[in-house]
Every structure is written in structure tokens, then in C-alpha cells.
Amino acid sequence: MTIYLDVIWLLNFSIDFMLLWLTSVILKRKITFVRLMIGAFFGSLYVLMLFLESSLVYHPIVKFIYSVFIIYCTFGYKRFGSFVQGLFMFYFASFITGGGIFGIHFFLQTEAEIMNGVLTTQSTGMGDPVSWLFVILMVPVMLYFTKRRVGDIEIRKLRYDQIMNFELRIETTILKGQGLLDSGNQLHEPISKTPVMILDLTVFKNDLPEEVISHATSLENIGEVVDEENPWIDRMKIIPYRAVGSNHQFLMGVKADHMAIWSEGVKYETKNVIVGLSFTNVSGEGDYQAILHPKMLSHASVTSSAS
Structure with a gap:
């Protein structure tokens, strides 16, 4: 199987950039384009670490520590409470966006079939083409949807106040x-x-x-x-x-x-x-x-x- 590492890295860099941008929008923090680029670049380097012959990079604690450095590169550190808020909002944006794409993809998935009573799927070196298309097209859509929904929640909360x-x-x-x-x-x-x-x-x-x-x-x-x-x-x-x-x-x-x-x-x-x-x-x-x-x-x- 051929793995196109440069394409995978570029995709992860783009997704990290948009997730960090969404995090800054939700938190209403002004972040420069350069800081977003640095944070996204550092986050995308984690893809390269996955090819190391070490199970340590898959450990949840390592992933959490790595995300801490991503937030530090992007937002810096001013106060502990503010830093933790940025970290968990980054996770929130990631889970909402990724979960939405995952759910829509499997809702519309058609490449799976039953062979001899076993569910099988087809894939190529770059991953499932439908999945790649969904990732490329649906990430901006889910980011926009999440941004709008968070805005509606804020308006509704203000109104209820x-x-x-x-x-x-x-x-x-x-x-x-x-x-x-x-x-x-x-x-x-x-x-x-x-x-x-x-x-x-x-x-x-x-x-x-x-x-x-x-x-x-x-x-x-x-x-x-x-x-x-x-x-x-x-x-x-x-x-x-x-x-x-x-x-x-x-x-x-x-x-x-x-x-x-x-x-x-x-x-x-x-x-x-x-x-x-x-x-x-x-x-x-x-x-x-x-x-x-x-x-x-x-x-x-x-x-x-x-x-």
C-alpha cells in the first residue's frame, strides 16, 4: 500500500488551522495569522510521529501534552484559567467537527458490502476517496455550522439573561x-x-x-x-x-x-x-x-x- 505522506500532512495542517481559527472565534480572541500558522504547523507534525515505531505516541497522555503545546504556540500563556479554557475549547471544536464529518460519512457510506457474511470495505493508498472528499468539503461546512450554532447559543443565552x-x-x-x-x-x-x-x-x-x-x-x-x-x-x-x-x-x-x-x-x-x-x-x-x-x-x- 502506498502512503502519500505529503498529502496527509497538508490535509492535517489545513484542518488544524481551521480548528484553531474556530477556537479563536468562539473565544473571541484576536490571533494573528502567523500564530495560527505556527500552531497549525506544530499540530500537523504529529502525523509524522505516528510513523515512529513506538506505541508511546498513541498514549492519551502524550496526545494531551501535545495539544497543550499546540494551544501554547497559538494563544500563548497569560493566565491559567484562560489557557485551560482555550485548550478545552480546542477539544470541543475538534470533537464537534470530527464527529459531524464521521456521522455524515457513515450515514451516506455506500462502498461497504457483504461478502460471505462479512462486512468489507475498499480503500486505496490515500484512503477511501469518498472519505477524502468528505474531509475536504465537509470540514469548512462543519466549521461554519459550528460557528453559527455557537453564535445562536450566545444570542439565546443573552436573551434568556x-x-x-x-x-x-x-x-x-x-x-x-x-x-x-x-x-x-x-x-x-x-x-x-x-x-x-x-x-x-x-x-x-x-x-x-x-x-x-x-x-x-x-x-x-x-x-x-x-x-x-x-x-x-x-x-x-x-x-x-x-x-x-x-x-x-x-x-x-x-x-x-x-x-x-x-x-x-x-x-x-x-x-x-x-x-x-x-x-x-x-x-x-x-x-x-x-x-x-x-x-x-x-x-x-x-x-x-x-x-
Whole structure:
């Protein structure tokens, strides 16, 4: 069997380079192109060691020590915690990328066949051609996929960090749920300048008086309030707002008696809030049922905290 060592080395060098680049992207560390080249080159030299007549190079401890030097060549050493984080993120990127390629390859594998009851495969000196094609084409794809998924996780984590439990009281009605604290929400009642939160009526419409829902529906559909009895008529406000790509619109608001919000074990309470009633689903995934105003926290009183 002919082994093309130069091709194997070049492939490993390219893969190591992309894995180290992905590691730096995930960790948000600025690494020069030269450092990436040095780290990838040092990592690719391990291929040459595999041809030594020694079982020591296959030992997990030797592999781990070698990966430590790869990270040192690429990122250097500043703090122990930072160095360990880079090392394990390198392993994470390697396992995700390699595992994805391995799984896809064997999912689509067609060169295996049964001969005399034995599963056999075919290969050449450069390895299975399908496997080489997958390695060459799928490594960039898996790197891109991993980068995107990590980015989505970070965004989702940031969003969940801003999701808070709330309890809203309007007369005898108590509504509980989760709200997203949105710094982009700058909606105020025009006269009193009271901050306005947005409540998803697709979730809470059965918890509010029918007359209130009817008023909110008429304002949203025909732009005016129907003339009928309403137990909360003295609380109701008309909130003008403007969405992107649309003209001025109006939102029905209700003055709340009390609002409690829990954030990181701290309870905030305020009475300075108007609840905007919207039939628009504020969260397509159902992660939260309201959009909170940032001033609701800044103007609230801290009544309890985690010990």
C-alpha cells in the first residue's frame, strides 16, 4: 500500500488551522495569522510521529501534552484559567467537527458490502476517496455550522439573561408570566410619560374582562374605541406608536395597580406602569409573554433579594 505522506500532512495542517481559527472565534480572541500558522504547523507534525515505531505516541497522555503545546504556540500563556479554557475549547471544536464529518460519512457510506457474511470495505493508498472528499468539503461546512450554532447559543443565552418573571395586578386580576426586558422599548404614555409594557393578549385574553378585550380589538381594527360599558374605563389610555415601515398606530393601555419583577434573585416592585394590550405574538417560540420597559426596573423599589 502506498502512503502519500505529503498529502496527509497538508490535509492535517489545513484542518488544524481551521480548528484553531474556530477556537479563536468562539473565544473571541484576536490571533494573528502567523500564530495560527505556527500552531497549525506544530499540530500537523504529529502525523509524522505516528510513523515512529513506538506505541508511546498513541498514549492519551502524550496526545494531551501535545495539544497543550499546540494551544501554547497559538494563544500563548497569560493566565491559567484562560489557557485551560482555550485548550478545552480546542477539544470541543475538534470533537464537534470530527464527529459531524464521521456521522455524515457513515450515514451516506455506500462502498461497504457483504461478502460471505462479512462486512468489507475498499480503500486505496490515500484512503477511501469518498472519505477524502468528505474531509475536504465537509470540514469548512462543519466549521461554519459550528460557528453559527455557537453564535445562536450566545444570542439565546443573552436573551434568556434578559427574561424575567413578572406578576401584574389590575384590581382583582392577577397575571403571571415571563417578560423580555427590551432596551429598545421606549414606549411612553404621551401625557404622564409613564413607561408602557406590551402584554401578549394571545396568551392572556381569557384572563381579562371581555369588555376590555373588545375595546382593545376595536382600537386595533378600526382605530377607535367602541361605545360600551367597561369596568376599567377609568384606567384605559390610548398609546400612539409608530412601527418600522408603517404609519402612526394606536395601542390600548391599562393603568396597573402593581407590578413585581424578579431579576437574578432580586424582587422589584413598582406602580408606575401602563400595560399595552397587543394581539401580536411577542415571542414566536413562547419563551416570554410580555415585553418589559427598562425604566420599570430603574424606577422600581427593591423589596427583597437573594441571600
